[in-house]
Amino acid sequence: MKMFRKHLGNLSRVSTQLQRNVVQLSTNAEASPIEETAAASVNEFRTAVANPGEHSALHVAKFYTIPVEQKKQIFTGGGLPKQYEQQIKTFTEPCLMVRSPALELLHYIKNADLTKPVVRYVLYGDNGVGKTLTMAHVLHYGAINDFLLVHVPWAPNWMKRPKEASNASQEGMLDLPFDAAAWLVHFKTQNAKLLQQLQLKTNKEYVWSKRESTPAGSSLIELVEHGIARIKYATDTTVALISELKQLSTAGQCKIMVAIDGFNAFFHPETRIFSDNKQRVTPDRITLTQPFLDITNYDWTNGVCILSVDKIAMTEGYMDSYMPRYLLGTQGFEHIDPFVPIHVENYTDKEFHSYINYYLDRHWINKTPQGFEEQLKFMSNKNPYTLMQLVKAL
Amino acid sequence: MSKTMALRVFGLNLVKTNRSLLQNACKATALPAGQTVAEASYATEVTVHASPAAIQKQKVSKAMKAYLKRATEHDEFMKTQHLEFQIGKRHLANMMGADAETFTQEDIDEAISYLFPSGLYDPKARPAMKTPEEVFPARKAAEFDETGRPFHSMFYTGKPNFFQLLHEIVEETNKLYELEERMLRRGIKPDENQKLEIAGFQVLPKDQLETQLVESIADIEYTNFSNSMDRLIASPYAYKSKAFIERYLKPLMDQSKQLEVPKPKIDEQGRQYITTYECLRKTARADVTVRMPGTGKISINGQDVSYFEDENSREQLLFPLNYSELLGKVDVEANVEGGGPSGQSGAIRWGIAMCLRSFVDQEMIESMRLAGLLTRDYRRRERKKFGQEGARRKYTWKKR
Numbered sequence: 001m002k003m004f005r006k007h008l009g010n011l012s013r014v015s016t017q018l019q020r021n022v023v024q025l026s027t028n029a030e031a032s033p034i035e036e037t038a039a040a041s042v043n044e045f046r047t048a049v050a051n052p053g054e055h056s057a058l059h060v061a062k063f064y065t066i067p068v069e070q071k072k073q074i075f076t077g078g079g080l081p082k083q084y085e086q087q088i089k090t091f092t093e094p095c096l097m098v099r100s101p102a103l104e105l106l107h108y109i110k111n112a113d114l115t116k117p118v119v120r121y122v123l124y125g126d127n128g129v130g131k132t133l134t135m136a137h138v139l140h141y142g143a144i145n146d147f148l149l150v151h152v153p154w155a156p157n158w159m160k161r162p163k164e165a166s167n168a169s170q171e172g173m174l175d176l177p178f179d180a181a182a183w184l185v186h187f188k189t190q191n192a193k194l195l196q197q198l199q200l201k202t203n204k205e206y207v208w209s210k211r212e213s214t215p216a217g218s219s220l221i222e223l224v225e226h227g228i229a230r231i232k233y234a235t236d237t238t239v240a241l242i243s244e245l246k247q248l249s250t251a252g253q254c255k256i257m258v259a260i261d262g263f264n265a266f267f268h269p270e271t272r273i274f275s276d277n278k279q280r281v282t283p284d285r286i287t288l289t290q291p292f293l294d295i296t297n298y299d300w301t302n303g304v305c306i307l308s309v310d311k312i313a314m315t316e317g318y319m320d321s322y323m324p325r326y327l328l329g330t331q332g333f334e335h336i337d338p339f340v341p342i343h344v345e346n347y348t349d350k351e352f353h354s355y356i357n358y359y360l361d362r363h364w365i366n367k368t369p370q371g372f373e374e375q376l377k378f379m380s381n382k383n384p385y386t387l388m389q390l391v392k393a394l
Numbered sequence: 395m396s397k398t399m400a401l402r403v404f405g406l407n408l409v410k411t412n413r414s415l416l417q418n419a420c421k422a423t424a425l426p427a428g429q430t431v432a433e434a435s436y437a438t439e440v441t442v443h444a445s446p447a448a449i450q451k452q453k454v455s456k457a458m459k460a461y462l463k464r465a466t467e468h469d470e471f472m473k474t475q476h477l478e479f480q481i482g483k484r485h486l487a488n489m490m491g492a493d494a495e496t497f498t499q500e501d502i503d504e505a506i507s508y509l510f511p512s513g514l515y516d517p518k519a520r521p522a523m524k525t526p527e528e529v530f531p532a533r534k535a536a537e538f539d540e541t542g543r544p545f546h547s548m549f550y551t552g553k554p555n556f557f558q559l560l561h562e563i564v565e566e567t568n569k570l571y572e573l574e575e576r577m578l579r580r581g582i583k584p585d586e587n588q589k590l591e592i593a594g595f596q597v598l599p600k601d602q603l604e605t606q607l608v609e610s611i612a613d614i615e616y617t618n619f620s621n622s623m624d625r626l627i628a629s630p631y632a633y634k635s636k637a638f639i640e641r642y643l644k645p646l647m648d649q650s651k652q653l654e655v656p657k658p659k660i661d662e663q664g665r666q667y668i669t670t671y672e673c674l675r676k677t678a679r680a681d682v683t684v685r686m687p688g689t690g691k692i693s694i695n696g697q698d699v700s701y702f703e704d705e706n707s708r709e710q711l712l713f714p715l716n717y718s719e720l721l722g723k724v725d726v727e728a729n730v731e732g733g734g735p736s737g738q739s740g741a742i743r744w745g746i747a748m749c750l751r752s753f754v755d756q757e758m759i760e761s762m763r764l765a766g767l768l769t770r771d772y773r774r775r776e777r778k779k780f781g782q783e784g785a786r787r788k789y790t791w792k793k794r
Contacts, residue, residue: 126700374721378690379708381699390705 045354045361047098052106052141059098061354066094066140073193074136074143077186078153079261081132083388091362099130099351101344102137108340109138109304114255117298120336122263123308124324125344128385131308134344135259138306142257147304148198148245149190150258150295152183156265156313159283165273168235168287174273176288180234183288184227187241195221198254203247206240208233220244235287242291249302256303258295262313266293267332269318296336307336346382355387365394455542468533475526482523499524534608555607556615563622566638570629577631584630595643597623602644655751655759661685668752673745675771678733682745686753688725690715694742695729707739714747714767718754740771 047062049055055064071094080088088094105121112119123131142149163178188195200220207213212230214223220241227237249256266289270280283289296305309327311319320326324341325333347355356373359365365372372394380387483502487494490505502523512520537554538544548554577584598606600616611619623642626632632639658666666686673680692711694701702708715721726746730738747767751759762768776785783789 371716371719371721374690375712375716378692378699378712378715378721379705381708383700 045357051144052102052137053110053145055098055103055106057100057103060100060103061097061348061351063095063097063354063358066096068094070140070143074139074149074151074190076189077182079132079136079139079151084133087388091364095358096133096137096140097351097355097358098137099134099344100348101130101342102134105134105138105306105342106141109141112304114302114304117301118258118303118305120296120298120305120307120339122324122336122339122341123306123344124322124327124341126322126346126383127311128383129344129346130384131310131344132261133384134342135261135306135308139257139259142259142304143190146194146255147257148194148249148254149187150242150245150256151186151190152260152262152292153186155260155262155292156268158286158288159265159268159271159273160315162273167276170287173285173287174275174281175235176273176286177231177234180238180288181228181231184224184234184237184241188221188224188228192221194254195219195224200244200248200253202240202244206236208236214240238288239291242295246295246300250300252302254302256295258303258305258307260292260296260306261308262310263296263307263336264309264324264327264329264332265313267329267335268314269329293335307339347384347387348382352377352382352387355384359391365391367394454540455538457542458536458538458540461536461538465536472526472530475530479523479526486523531605532608553607553609553611553615555609556611556619559607560619560622562638563619563626566635567622567626567629570626570631570634573631573634574629585633588633590627590632590636590639592627592643594646596646598642598644603642658686658752666753668749670745670748673741673748675740675744676733676737676774678730678737678741680728680730680738680741680745682742682749683727684746684749684753685725685727686720687723690722691725693725693727702735702739704735707735710736710739710743711746714743714750714762717762717765717767718747718750718758720750720753724750724753743767744770 045062047055047059047064049059050064050067052064075085075094101123105123108119108121123134125131139149139151158176158179162176163182165174165176167173168175201217202214202220202223203216205213205216206223208226208230212226212233214226223237223241223244227234227241245254245256248254266283268283271283271286273281273286275281275285296307309322309324311322311327314327318327324339328336353373356365356376360368376387376390380390483497484494486502486505487497489509490501492501506521506523510521514520537546537549544550546554546558548557551557574584597620600611600613603616603619604610623639626635627639656668658668661667665688667683669681669683671681673682692699699708699711702711711726712721715724715726726742728742728745730742732738733741744767747762751762751768754762759768778784781789
């Protein structure tokens, strides 16, 4: 009990410190809208610092709120797990917890020399530890700090449940036109503002058919919009767009953040897509795979590459371990070697306590018999996803 | 009938002698040996002396004649049985290379289980050799004299011993009531120190009472008996007739066994620890070590609690820790194999509970016992039956 009180004391001290900081900040910014809400929303498990760039070890295990319009911009086309999205809806606020893997990753990105070839960061960890949400946190940072986002919310979707597959112009390859178009829409919603700002132009002419072509020097938005309008050419547009982006960023016109969740799906031994002769095809025969493998190469600069490898991106029989070497296989491992591995783990005691407080604050946990926190800790093994499932019923 | 098989080896053929007696024998062997002593008051070794000459002149009733005949027959039968048992015992002792004079019943049991190993499930069905007194139940002695006049005043109730017992109980109760009355008048209160302790005892169950009385009783009669016993015990002066009451009480269970809680050992880090081996549930086998003080670390086959994926199994492990309020204060290490998740978690749960006895007080142990944490779960998978879809389910009935 004494220890607990001490712990609480520490927390409150930190929060008062924080409040002071925030007040200073807001006075500097002069009458920012944060000011009114800051005092109310800052407590031992919340922070008013909504800019991921400013998050530090001081904010570990605290929740920050993503502004609604930014959340709309970044995560409309996916990027948050479905169940988390539902929770956000229930709690009426898009909150993310600041956790050490995200801070580590942000630290690397902030201190990276962008003139060097891109560094690949690989998030790995057991099921439900928060790889996707770590990525979401970093994506938020990227969106705020003028990175063009090349974000694939969940790559296995293309391999496991594509909308439609059709033969590509190239012999033996398969197109996923609808999925490619959906991705283009996602790209457009994420980057519309920035594309307008940067006025990026294509380097060469793209001829789609006898009558259709995109001339050199047209803006990237035009290219994307063409892909969306002419779904037949969506895949080719994606290929073109990504090669253009690589060239533009190498030329220093923009910086790019590549984020691919479930990257190991590109190296899975087989997909659920059938070719004409009723055979399952391998991922390398899907045209949509090519540009994303291309952009994860290290032959370009002025960007960062965040990949996550996940057990559930695989199918049964390939889910024995969550280590990157196992999930990617030889080919995939060699493709992204060398990379920076970032291990995402279960909650620490502090994070766990903070999350329970958050649930209590949201009135999501109503029954609080004596020792319920200890019991939940035991039952969930401090695994975020398991905790979310357990708490549903309380 | 493996029993007969065992006995036949030694030249005894029970089946030939009396089939009905043999059937009785099967019932009687289940009783503890101590019971035979208590029976003495109602049933005797029937040893009927030849009736004196004076009576012989008198008219002897037909019932008495028949009884005398039966009694002598039984007596002789028991004598031969005794003799054969002694011979059998000597043979057995010879075979085992032991001294026949000092060969005890325990040695006999050991020898039989060695010479006739049996895989039969029910211990009653396995071969055995016991003294004839134990094998053949006691029978009632003569209840009437040579002229056919019953000895017992309640003979015509059909269950004289039982109703006699009821009478005795009521007599005792009335005695105590009178005593209470007298004491009240004198203003003396019953001695609290001498109060009868009946916790851990129960009134003799029906089947045991029946063998003691050598009479079969109806359910309602047994209820009458237990009610009047309760009335007697409830009296504040019940300790005055302690000896009588104790004849009809039975200890609930062997409490000394439960009280033996192992002392924790000390490991190299100076922590107390205790290991329970052979934690069984279904087909799972586990051994569990609990260390105190700890931080609530769980290790199952080297993994943490995520070894169990489902919520139920984790809850099983949580229960004893939470119940004894030691969650987060002890470390648990378990090695488990065989069976599925529920069996494995059940085995570990039992192991944890057994280990935790060493770290909690007596009251908590009793409470844990009542919660069923210290009870082994002996349930096993029931076999599928032919002609049925499963253990119990029948195939869908179809008219044609």
